[in-house]
Amino acid sequence: MNAPLPASAALDPADAAAEIERRNARQREVVAALAPLVPAHALLWHREDTVPYECDGLTAYREQPLVVALPETEAQVAALLRACHALDVPVVARGAGTGLSGGALPNKLGVTLSLAKFNKIVTVDAVARTATVQCGVRNLAISEAAAKHGLYYAPDPSSQIACTIGGNVAENSGGVHCLKYGLTLHNVLRVRGFTVEGEAVDFGSEALDCAGLDLMSVLVGSEGMLAVTIEVTVKLIPKPLLARCIMASFDDVRKAGDAVANVIAAGIIPAGLEMMDKPMTAAVEDYVHAGYDLSAVAILLCESDGTPEEVAEEIGRMEAVLAASGATRIEVSQSEAQRLKFWSGRKNAFPATGRLSPDYMCMDSTIPRNRLSDILLAIEAMEKKYRLRCLNVFHAGDGNLHPLIMFDANDPDEFHRCELFGADILETSVAMGGTVSGEHGVGIEKLSAMCVQFAPAEREQMLALKRAFDPKALLNPGKVIPSLARCAEYGKMHVKRGLLPFPDLPRF
Amino acid sequence: MNPNDPELQGLVDRVQAAHAAGTTLCIRGGGSKAFYGEAAQGELLDTRVLRGTSSYEPTELVVTTRCGTPLAELEALLATKGQCLPFEPPHFGAAGTNVAERGATVGGMVAAGLAGPSRAAAGSVRDYVLGATLLNGRGELLTFGGQVMKNVAGYDVSRLLAGSLGTLGVILEVSLKVLPVAPATLTLALEMDEVTALASLNAWGGQPLPVNASAWWNGSLLLRLSGAVAAVHAARARIGGEAVEADAAAAFWDGLRNHHDEYFVKAQAEVQAGAALWRLSVPQTAPPMALDGDLLIEWGGAQSWLCSTLPAAAVREAATGVGGHATLFMAQDKSAGVFAPLSAPLARIHRELKKSFDPSGVFNPGRLYPGL
Numbered sequence: 001m002n003a004p005l006p007a008s009a010a011l012d013p014a015d016a017a018a019e020i021e022r023r024n025a026r027q028r029e030v031v032a033a034l035a036p037l038v039p040a041h042a043l044l045w046h047r048e049d050t051v052p053y054e055c056d057g058l059t060a061y062r063e064q065p066l067v068v069a070l071p072e073t074e075a076q077v078a079a080l081l082r083a084c085h086a087l088d089v090p091v092v093a094r095g096a097g098t099g100l101s102g103g104a105l106p107n108k109l110g111v112t113l114s115l116a117k118f119n120k121i122v123t124v125d126a127v128a129r130t131a132t133v134q135c136g137v138r139n140l141a142i143s144e145a146a147a148k149h150g151l152y153y154a155p156d157p158s159s160q161i162a163c164t165i166g167g168n169v170a171e172n173s174g175g176v177h178c179l180k181y182g183l184t185l186h187n188v189l190r191v192r193g194f195t196v197e198g199e200a201v202d203f204g205s206e207a208l209d210c211a212g213l214d215l216m217s218v219l220v221g222s223e224g225m226l227a228v229t230i231e232v233t234v235k236l237i238p239k240p241l242l243a244r245c246i247m248a249s250f251d252d253v254r255k256a257g258d259a260v261a262n263v264i265a266a267g268i269i270p271a272g273l274e275m276m277d278k279p280m281t282a283a284v285e286d287y288v289h290a291g292y293d294l295s296a297v298a299i300l301l302c303e304s305d306g307t308p309e310e311v312a313e314e315i316g317r318m319e320a321v322l323a324a325s326g327a328t329r330i331e332v333s334q335s336e337a338q339r340l341k342f343w344s345g346r347k348n349a350f351p352a353t354g355r356l357s358p359d360y361m362c363m364d365s366t367i368p369r370n371r372l373s374d375i376l377l378a379i380e381a382m383e384k385k386y387r388l389r390c391l392n393v394f395h396a397g398d399g400n401l402h403p404l405i406m407f408d409a410n411d412p413d414e415f416h417r418c419e420l421f422g423a424d425i426l427e428t429s430v431a432m433g434g435t436v437s438g439e440h441g442v443g444i445e446k447l448s449a450m451c452v453q454f455a456p457a458e459r460e461q462m463l464a465l466k467r468a469f470d471p472k473a474l475l476n477p478g479k480v481i482p483s484l485a486r487c488a489e490y491g492k493m494h495v496k497r498g499l500l501p502f503p504d505l506p507r508f
Numbered sequence: 509m510n511p512n513d514p515e516l517q518g519l520v521d522r523v524q525a526a527h528a529a530g531t532t533l534c535i536r537g538g539g540s541k542a543f544y545g546e547a548a549q550g551e552l553l554d555t556r557v558l559r560g561t562s563s564y565e566p567t568e569l570v571v572t573t574r575c576g577t578p579l580a581e582l583e584a585l586l587a588t589k590g591q592c593l594p595f596e597p598p599h600f601g602a603a604g605t606n607v608a609e610r611g612a613t614v615g616g617m618v619a620a621g622l623a624g625p626s627r628a629a630a631g632s633v634r635d636y637v638l639g640a641t642l643l644n645g646r647g648e649l650l651t652f653g654g655q656v657m658k659n660v661a662g663y664d665v666s667r668l669l670a671g672s673l674g675t676l677g678v679i680l681e682v683s684l685k686v687l688p689v690a691p692a693t694l695t696l697a698l699e700m701d702e703v704t705a706l707a708s709l710n711a712w713g714g715q716p717l718p719v720n721a722s723a724w725w726n727g728s729l730l731l732r733l734s735g736a737v738a739a740v741h742a743a744r745a746r747i748g749g750e751a752v753e754a755d756a757a758a759a760f761w762d763g764l765r766n767h768h769d770e771y772f773v774k775a776q777a778e779v780q781a782g783a784a785l786w787r788l789s790v791p792q793t794a795p796p797m798a799l800d801g802d803l804l805i806e807w808g809g810a811q812s813w814l815c816s817t818l819p820a821a822a823v824r825e826a827a828t829g830v831g832g833h834a835t836l837f838m839a840q841d842k843s844a845g846v847f848a849p850l851s852a853p854l855a856r857i858h859r860e861l862k863k864s865f866d867p868s869g870v871f872n873p874g875r876l877y878p879g880l
Contacts, residue, residue: 127710128793151714174658183657185664186635201853206791207832208627208810209671211848212858212876214634217667226663238716265567267590267688307716309738366658368568399568400658438658446661453661457648461865462663468860481662 026109027066030089034069034111037079044068053112056097056104057159058445060361060409065092065106070114074230077113081198081228084111090477091196093224095136095164100362101443103170103223103479110477115166118230121145130189130206132233135166139173142234151236154181157439158347166229172221174439176272176346179397180305181237183439185220190233196470206233218465223441224476226469240305243271244315245339248322249296249329253277256298257373259325260396263302264369266321268314272303273397274346277376280353280391280404284345287352292345293329298376300327300396301346303339349393349404357389357406363422367434369399378428379403386421388414400438401429427452442480450480451487459487509574509641509681511649515557519678522553524647526870533870535674537576538611540600541620543838545673545875546846555615558680563655566591570638570655572683575615582614591686595633596624596765610766615679621671624765625721625732628713628792628807634670636685642669642677645866655683674872675880676865692740693720695757696731696749702796702805705729709808710793717743723764724805725771732761764806771804775815776838778802784839786823788812790832797826813837820844847877 011019031045044050045067054062066089071077084091090110097104106112118134121141125131126149131142139160143152156175157163163173168184169191181187190204204216219226250256260273276284276292276299285292292299302322304314315332322330333339345352353360367375376392383390394401403425407418426436426449436442436449450459462481466473482490509516526533532550542548556576564571566589573582579599586592597617601610618640621633639653642665653659653666669679700708705724712719718735731747733740744751752760763769767776775785788797792809801816816823820836821844827834833848850858855877862869862880874880 125793126714128791129710129714149714172664178658182631182635185667186631195853199853201857202851203854205789205832207789207794208807209621209632209789211833211835212850212854213676213861214621214668214671215854215857217634217664217670221664238714241716261567264569267691269687306736307739307742309742310736313736313738366656368565368570368656370565370567395658398658399656433654434656435654435659435661437661438656442661450661455650458650458652458662461644461648461650462665464864465663465665465861468864469857471860 023066023109030066030087030111033083033087034067034080037083038069038071038076042070042072042076044070050112053094053097053106053114056094056099056102058100058102058105058443060415061102061105061444063106063108065108065110065112068112068114070117072117077115077228077230078194078198078200080111080113081194081196085197085472085474088472088474090474091228092476093166093170093228095167095170096138096162098159098163099167099171099441099443100364101437101441101445103441103443103476105444107477113228115164115228115230118166122231124149124236126151128206129236130233131236132231133165134231135169135229136164139163139165139168146236147239149236150239152239153187153234154237155184155187158350165232165234169220169229169232170222170224171439171441174395174398174400176274176395179273179395180269180271185217187235188216188220188232189235191216191219191229192231193227193229195227196472196475201227203227204233221441223443223480225466225480226475228475240271242308242311243303243305243339244311245272245333245342246300246302246315246318246322247331247342248300248302248327249293250298250300250326251296251328252326253298253376254373255326256300257370257376259300259322259327260372261370262321262325263318264397266317268317268321270302270318270397271305272301273395274301275299275372275394275396276346276349277392279389280349280393281345283356283391284348284352287355288344288348290341290345296328301342346393349391349402353391353404353406357408359407359409361405361407361418361422363403363405363425364400364438364440365426365429365434365436366398366400366438367429367432369396371432371434372396372399375401375428375432379425382421382424386417386424388417388421390421395438398438399434423449444479447480447482447486448490450482451490456484456487459484509649513558516680518557519553519643519680520647520649523643523645523678523870526551527645527647527868530868531870532873535619535678535872537613537616538578540610540612541616541622544620544622546842546878548875549873550871553678555678556613561585562681566686568655569686570683571686572655572681573614574681575613575679577614579612579614579617580610586686587689590689592689593636593684594626594630594687595636596626596630597633598622598624599766601766614682618670618679618682619672619674625723625761625806626734628810629720629734632670634667637667637670637682638685639683640666640669640679641681642679644677645868645870649680653683657685673875675862675876677871690720690734690736692737693732693734694740694744695752695760696733696744696747697752698729698731698747698749699727700729701727702803705805706796706809712747713792713808717746719743719808721761722806722808725803730760732757771802771813775802775813778815779838779840782840783815783817784820785837786814786816787835787837788814788823788827788832789835790827790830794830794832797830799823799826824848850877
């Protein structure tokens with residue numbers, strides 16, 4: 001997972017057999033403890049039954065859990081957590097398993113707690129503009145349920161057709177529209193869940209704040225490590241009456257990057273501001289045939305939504321800025337069908353890439369908007385260094401990039417070079433003043449990169465925060481925050497905000 | 509943050525000394541929120557020694573500034589680029605003083621976590637915190653978050669600091685998201701009773717109308733529209749009411765934000781005479797609580813101010829009953845506790861979090877809850 005650690009020496013066969021027997025014994029113990037708590041069909045442990053749970057969207061990494069539990073009631077969830085806590089069994093919560101950073105990768109001595117059966121929409125309150133839904137409800141299903149009231153749930157990760165709101169809470173998911181409408185954190189009011197001990201706990205409120213520390217701010221994005229989410233109350237907002245999209249071509253990467261900054265500098269907050277580079281445009285045009293400008297070095301999609309008057313005013317301002325920034329071609333969608341056609345390529349970036357390459361690794365990081373062209377040029381240089389091709393899409397409005405590095409997983413050397421390429425992108429992002437994860441989370445994928453983004457005392461403070469919720473470290477252990485030992489092995493320098501590391505302050 | 513800065517080193521030394529000796533520190537900027545929360549205890553740690561804006565990138569919508577920077581100074585800087593802090597943090601301070609003299613600092617703004625009239629439309633203090641550098645109870649200099657909004661690396665410790673009232677650490681520097689000032693603003697005045705006002709506010713909330721702030725008191729509702737020129741005009745036609753002259757409107761909202769409005773002047777006088785000023789935070793669709801006292805409703809119904817002599821238990825029960833909570837915002841006698849009690853699991857998490865940041869209990873002991 002991005003510049004992986006060197007493999008440790010293989011176990012001696014006698015030791016390997018002993019380890020297998022220990023694991024089997026532990027599995028028997030855990031199955032015996034959990035079986036009385038859920039219906040028979042809700043507990044899986046035979047390999048052929050647990051294989052579908054061995055990975056999430058980060059398919060390069062797989063692990064068998066001891067047991068997969070699929071509870072059907074909140075009481076069962078609480079009982080499972082109590083039992084696991086009593087036995088010191090790690091618990092990995094799982095929604096739809098669409099995560100891209102391995103957050104739901106099973107723990108090989110743990111229980112995968114699937115919450116997929118919690119798929120009921122409890123209430124949609126059109127007057128209050130809230131929806132209360134179980135954790136396994138799909139992101140898009142919330143908007144579908146709210147549609148008849150002229151409302152919707154704004155955060156729209158690309159996987160929204162499949163991903164669950166519980167998973168969105170775990171990752172603080174974003175999406176194309178988050179520049180204008182915020183991340184999951186900004187759109188969630190309340191989370192009901194369970195602590196690692198199976199105790200019911202309620203975070204947030206349907207009021208605009210609650211007493212005490214703002215625990216929602218650490219819960220959202222905590223990747224299943226602080227509590228298990230069971231029910232979420234989200235904010236719904238009025239569906240915009242109209243949306244129109246501008247497709248602008250640029251013959252120079254720097255001009256396109258500057259155009260993004262210029263839109264923001266003009267005081268415009270677009271509903272969406274996305275970029276595709278030339279190779280990505282060629283890939284998606286071949287797939288969706290939307291009429292993309294194949295000669296453009298970069299294409300910007302800039303969207304305005306609101307009332308017809310607001311959109312007319314804003315589109316005019318956007319066009320002016322893009323033209324002044326050197327756009328070689330500007331097209332404005334004239335109908336909803338055309339707007340969707342403009343977006344179709346961007347939304348199909350992944351499958352389009354999938355047609356070109358046996359495998360690809362999707363990276364996720366953020367850099368300040370004004371470094372967009374710098375990182376694109378750096379990635380171009382890395383293509384030569386690692387001898388792999390990389391296509392790029394960006395949530396340009398947020399500086400959140402998704403480079404797709406193409407490789408063949410059957411070639412171990414290509415896989416290795418791909419991981420190095422990915423690590424280089426992440427570390428370059430930090431050096432440019434950004435972060436190693438914009439929206440996909442850290443999971444296992446970016447553990448090494450966390451060594452670069454955070455100093456030892458910061459990682460230790462985050463581990464201490466985790467212990468405040470989960471002293472025995474049973475909830476999703478080994479994810480997100482790397483240990484001191486791991487960082488020491490990784491051996492990279494902590495590069496903070498583009499500055500070289502400075503000496504530690506003296507300690508008494 | 510330059511670790512060699514002698515002022516910073518001075519703060520680090522004092523924290524480390526207090527940690528070693530088991531003494532306590534009262535973190536304070538301008539003292540504009542000293543009245544808020546439980547009583548301050550500990551030796552004074554004045555954060556105004558660290559001030560100045562280290563970076564401001566209007567095209568990145570981010571400003572990074574040190575804790576002791578006057579809030580007025582930051583807002584003036586943002587205004588030069590047509591930008592602002594959309595959540596309108598209060599400066600408080602004595603009525604009649606100009607904003608620059610009121611002393612509120614950026615660090616205190618984040619620590620208090622209070623937002624002004626636009627809260628329901630624009631979001632909270634926490635929603636705009638992108639990153640922070642803090643000094644924890646061990647005297648360690650830690651930075652979390654960054655200068656970008658899309659940032660899910662690790663736990664969001666910087667956002668946790670918003671509203672923490674200095675109990676987790678000394679906020680040294682913070683990166684804040686800023687937004688452009690809206691092109692058009694207009695205030696409308698309407699006459700309606702409480703029930704009609706709440707129903708109207710909720711109905712408007714479900715429509716694409718640029719309602720940015722609201723205030724209902726004694727049968728009068730003032731509504732501030734803010735957004736695109738076309739949107740504000742269209743909304744005015746839809747909603748009706750009387751347009752309020754621009755300067756008078758600005759003065760009104762400023763008075764509401766900073767508690768110089770006649771409602772608060774009256775409330776403060778009554779507090780001196782033994783009443784309590786409560787801040788009620790409830791869902792926007794909560795039914796009227798019918799509590800005895802002078803009531804001002806903001807945030808589309810989500811924040812009310814109640815000046816009353818009712819027993820604390822009655823006020824708390826009413827707020828909890830509608831799914832919210834009540835804060836004893838101002839009173840001579842705060843023995844009933846300022847902040848609403850926490851459930852057992854949340855109280856335990858609070859205690860453990862406090863220990864994880866401040867194991868010796870150096871910072872602002874008891875400011876949020878007794879024993880924290």
